[in-house]
Amino acid sequence: MKDRAEYIVSYDISSNRIRRKIERILKDAGLRRVQYSVFNGVVAEDRIKFLAERFKKLERILTHSILVYIIKNGAMEVFKF
Incomplete structure (x- = not known):
């Protein structure tokens, strides 16, 4: 089993275009939105390397x-x- 950890990602990005790209990357990595600019989840380290x-x-x-x-x-x- 791959090492897993909890990840919390927050961002402050004013560009809508870049913000949408970041959101797509975070969702593709298996994280979920918990607030407008915060995502979290427990995922394998290789997914975070991808991120x-x-x-x-x-x-x-x-x-x-x-x-x-x-964490x-x-x-x-x-x-x-």
């Missing part, structure tokens, strides 16, 4: 922030894109 690769492709056009919180084994890490 990170997609975000890196968008990095050059992002002018705002995406925060990814990883695993009682510890939390935060990544900013």
Whole structure:
């Protein structure tokens, strides 16, 4: 079984076009919307690697922030894109 962890992703993006892309990426990774700009879910690490690769492709056009919180084994890490 692949390692799984809980992920919380929040973003602050003003562009509707970019925001829709981010929403689609998050849903494709298996996360669900819990608030307008917050998604969460328990998913395998390979799905999050997929997510990170997609975000890196968008990095050059992002002018705002995406925060990814990883909660695993009682510890939390935060990544900013």
